[in-house]
Amino acid sequence: MAKKKKKKDGVKIEFLSKLRLQEKAFEEKLDLIMDSVKDENILVLEEALNAEEKAQLIEKSMEECDEDFPGVEFSGFDSRENWFERILASITGKEKKDGLLIVGSSDVMEKVKEDKDAISMIAKLE
Amino acid sequence: MFKKLKRLFANLFGKKDEIKLGIYGPPNTGKTTLANRISEEFTGEEMGTASEVPHETRVVQKKEKVRLQSNGKEISMNLLDMPGISTKVDYKEFVEHGINEDEAKVRSKEATKGVVEAIKWLDKVDAVLVVFDSTEDPYTQVNVTILGNLEAKDIPIILVANKTDLDDAEPESIKDAFPQYNFTKISAKEKENMEDLYKKVVESV
DSSP states (O other), X not given: XXXXXXXXXXXXXXXXXXXXXXXXXXXXXXXXXXXXXXTTOEEEESSOOOHHHHHHHHHHHHHTOOSSOOBEXXXXXXXXXXXXXXXXXXXXXXXXXXSEEEEEETTTEEEEEEOSSOEEEEEOOO | OHHHHHHHHHHHHOOOSSEEEEEEOSTTSSHHHXXXXXHHHHHSOOOSOOOSXXXXXXXXXXXXXXXXXXXXXXXXXXXXXXXXXXXXXXXXXXXXXXXXXXXXXXXXXXXXXXXXXXXXXXXXOSEEEEEEETTSOOOOXXXXXXXXHHHHTTOOEEEEEEOTTSTTOOTHHHHHHSTTSXXXXXXXXXXXXXXXXXXXXXXXX
């Protein structure tokens, strides 16, 4: 059954450092993201997601979609690996995660403009 | 890495009789209109219903044994019209299109399942047309995610800038946003430049 939304005075923005995130498995990060955005917070991670992880984020948000939670809006800057780093990552399994991810419920966050080097977002206060 | 090697060996030693060509993109970019054009041209039948209401296609639509011919070459393929991929599905959006609330909620649930199904198919397609609405900003996380996943799996990609018949269409902005991919611009609705697309499909796969 869908949880009744509480009226909030503002939007809480949470920042999570690279240090805090590096100990967590991706599934844990995904749960942490979903818990936070479903609580109508905006989460800023000091880490980029790769394409496969972004697809998993979309899948997870679709699976949890209901009348009160319409899904997520996310944006960010990805690390740009050179060819040597890409080869190294495919051998060692450790890829460069430098970058940034901003994610929130699409009820709360709205993308205004995004390109490779700049993002602008609006946090909606309802 | 393992997936890439597997694909490389499959390409070297096993020639496929039928190519699975997926049509991907966000909702309302004209994927079904494009699928209908291709299917109509090479089988004489349309595939699905196109609509201005988002998420009209909520399950994968398949057309088997489509024999696409261009430039003296022919390929046999299964054409797959995918549900539009988005990060959000709000039932209120369907209500705004005149659908009653109960039906909108059902449609919304079906749409979320469609998005998940389309993502799961990313592992099973052999080549992909990623369809863009030329009047919209192409640099979105949905497009970046689709392209990144296909690239990681070494799946051939053609970017299709659709709706070039509209006054505010800017197909070149798609090429500028993702310059590393094969590109063509068309109007599936007006059947413009379809031959260039067919030529690129035959060359790519």
